[in-house]
Amino acid sequence: MSIYFTKEHEWVKVKDGIGAVGISEHAAHELGDITFVELPKMGAVVKQFGVLGSIESVKAASDIFAPVSGKVIKVNEALEVAPEIVNESAEDAGWMAWVEIADESELKNLMTQEQYDDYLKSL
């Protein structure tokens, strides 16, 4: 399974044409205590870099952008009652949605783990 990142700090883990999507550990740390996650609707069709949902912390509210285009086929409902999971495990248990990837060639618009690590150092 490979992981890719956006400049807005979302990640997508790709396996068998399905992308699990969330926000990076860096983003979760920057937001601080996460108090609310707005998940996309099941079946929603999202565009790469279009709005997928939103996330709020005590400090700030921000949109979450879709790293890839496709159809939402699963959402992490646990985040509705326990959004702090994103703080505890942003890049694993804190996933937000599964997207059926429409076009895997879009992945070239994203950063690999190594590129993302360099990108974070440049911020």
Add this chain to the structure above:
Amino acid sequence: MDEQLQATPICGRHRALNALMAPFGGWDMPIQYEGIIAEHSWCRTQASLFDICHMGEFIFQGDFEAGGLEDVFTFSVKTIPLGRSRYGFLLNEQGGIIDDLIVFRMAEDKVMIVVNAATAPKDFAAIKGRLKGGSFTDITAATGKLDLQGPLSRYVMVELFGEEVARIPYFKFITVTILGVEAIVSRTGYTGELGYEIFISSDKVCELWDLFLQDERVKPAGLGARDVLRLEVGYSLYGSDIDEETTPLEAGLESFVNFDKNFVGKDALLRLKEQGVARKKVAFEVNGRRSPRHHYEICFEGETVGNVTSGVFSPMLGKGIGIGFIKPELASIGTPLTIRHERVSMEATVCELPFFRDGSVRA
């Protein structure tokens, strides 16, 4: 970092604790240490230590009436009993709030005035301009201030400073020798919990900070947690909920205005009382975990009727809470509102203050 920012004597300690720092009222202040919600929860259940050295302190000494101080604030200074403090306002001629503050009656002819950090210079100028005699000095730089707040704060205070601290009632203060110097211990705060504000010489305040943190019941808390704590109990934040464009009548703070005495702004408030206010402060609870935030719009039946001045996710209530100003006819408890900002929309209901009622403040 902005070179204009001032640093409190505790600043090095905050950095050593790896606190997230940000400018507040012209000062470089700690926003959080381990996390806002953890610090909030600690204060509601244990004892939290806040660096509040940024706040301003002034001393007036002289005859309150002949010196003009009696007419400066919305409350009477001369009737504050010795060893007690009183909350109220410094108003402009239009009745707008220049600052909210607390006056401590130190002696027959002496008070300490404690004001917000950002407003301290303009407060000092406004008060000075209204005085006709007496001496008036700004002791902010020489004064350190720490707040110890939380249900366990009394135990901590008594163990460190003796049994007499245990008997201080709400809004009273005593002078105690701490670290070899005279300090003021006041039973006041900004969290809704049992707590103390300690005023001590600024060259001892760092030592006092360290002393408190040796107690395992005490943890530092930043301004982030402080904002959540104060909003849960409905306290106004100067600069957000109240300002020079807002009168105490609109802000629902009339109980801190004494119309039986003279004060600057009284005529304007009396006129406003007769005309009726154009907007009124309301508190509202959100139906869900979204946070209302400063400047979000308040809507009723599709129309914008006001704006949010403070909002946050309340850990105690498990939902968003907020304060804002709307048309007075919509301010009754139970009115359904919609809070909007760009793509964000949340349903809310006007409710009573405080949001959180079970604090230990009067314990």
